[in-house]
Amino acid sequence: MSRLEDEATKQGNLLRDKGDFDGAIAAYTEAIRLHPQNAQPYSGRGQAYLRKGEVDKAIADCNRAIELDPMMAEAYCCRADSHGRNGDFDKAVADCTEAIRLDPQRAEAYCTEAIHLDAHRAEAYFARGLVYAKKSEFDKAIVDFTESVRLDLRHAEVYCGRGYAYHKKGEFDKAIADYDEAVRLDPKQAITYCNRGLSYVKKGGYDKAIADFTEAVRLSPKDAEAYYNRGCTYGKKGDHDKAIADYTEAVRLNLKQAVVYYGRGCCYAEKGDHDKAIADYGEAVTLNPEYAEAYYNRGCAYVEKGDHDKAINDFTAAIRINPKNGYVFYSRGYTYFQKGDRAQADADLAQAEKLGYKAKPGREAHRQ
Numbered sequence: 001m002s003r004l005e006d007e008a009t010k011q012g013n014l015l016r017d018k019g020d021f022d023g024a025i026a027a028y029t030e031a032i033r034l035h036p037q038n039a040q041p042y043s044g045r046g047q048a049y050l051r052k053g054e055v056d057k058a059i060a061d062c063n064r065a066i067e068l069d070p071m072m073a074e075a076y077c078c079r080a081d082s083h084g085r086n087g088d089f090d091k092a093v094a095d096c097t098e099a100i101r102l103d104p105q106r107a108e109a110y111c112t113e114a115i116h117l118d119a120h121r122a123e124a125y126f127a128r129g130l131v132y133a134k135k136s137e138f139d140k141a142i143v144d145f146t147e148s149v150r151l152d153l154r155h156a157e158v159y160c161g162r163g164y165a166y167h168k169k170g171e172f173d174k175a176i177a178d179y180d181e182a183v184r185l186d187p188k189q190a191i192t193y194c195n196r197g198l199s200y201v202k203k204g205g206y207d208k209a210i211a212d213f214t215e216a217v218r219l220s221p222k223d224a225e226a227y228y229n230r231g232c233t234y235g236k237k238g239d240h241d242k243a244i245a246d247y248t249e250a251v252r253l254n255l256k257q258a259v260v261y262y263g264r265g266c267c268y269a270e271k272g273d274h275d276k277a278i279a280d281y282g283e284a285v286t287l288n289p290e291y292a293e294a295y296y297n298r299g300c301a302y303v304e305k306g307d308h309d310k311a312i313n314d315f316t317a318a319i320r321i322n323p324k325n326g327y328v329f330y331s332r333g334y335t336y337f338q339k340g341d342r343a344q345a346d347a348d349l350a351q352a353e354k355l356g357y358k359a360k361p362g363r364e365a366h367r368q
Helices: 003-018 021-034 039-052 055-068 073-086 089-102 104-117 122-134 138-150 156-168 172-185 190-202 206-219 224-237 240-252 258-270 274-287 292-305 308-321 326-339 342-354
Strands: none
Touching (some): 003 021, 003 039, 039 055, 073 104, 089 104, 089 122, 122 138, 138 156, 172 190, 190 224, 274 292, 292 308
8 A cells, every 4th residue: 555545545534434424535536546456445435425325335335345355344344234224134134244254343343333323223233233142242132133123123134133142041932932023024034943943942842843943944955954953853852763864964965063973873873773873973083083972972882882992992082081071981990890800990980989970880881
């Protein structure tokens, strides 16, 4: 950036902040003339146009700024604000989400300034609510989402956002109520059904959860997360064949996460197919080498197959990751006992009891 261009951009910022939008636009335009490939003055001019109420010009400048610098969070913020004023809420949400991903602090500052300039901007409260939710500040998120509703922003995304915040706080009835309203306003969003299904799971409402995940799959047949969530719920109900089918579809759709293989492995183990269970637990620890539960459960599967050495190796790996789990010491001790190594068995059983797990000689290891 040349000295003259830098001075013109700074002058634009100063005039914009003073409310002299025409003067700011002229200064930014001069900066653009001096260096048309610099994104910053386009973003600044876009904000000045927006403050003047010339929304389409603001969007055009933000488009150019993003084209020149796709990592410029403030340009996404300005464009989100502009789309919101135009009533294009879907585009506004998409831009706000991208701004939060790039720079949540800048996104929060932009939204707070927008609220300071106009305390009745419902979209600004909603956007800041999204920022707070991303930062796990759920109480603040709920306050902002609620204010946007009070200001009559009746969009499904607002209720979905507040429902998510309530869910993360453990207030599942309130979450479900907000998701119900989101579904009423827009019944074609798969994510809302998925989120409501997760809240039902937390309340033990497995049938309602499965119905929601099924609707999510119908609306979005390539949504691997929906298959995974339904698979987990089928597993909780003991319907292991349906759970395995859903986990398998999630993998086919490229949701290659350790928890997916772990879940399917648990279902195979419940069905007595220990070889397939071992294969899935192995894939889980390959994807996440610190997955203590997967090592432990694979160890249990090896116990079922009579392979005590491999079981002991897996229990040892689980202990390395979490040395405070008395049950794993008990399981390893039991396995040493089965091998005839009484000294090692006694040591592990004593450690299990010390950690709060009462050793019961002769009891087998069981999956967690």
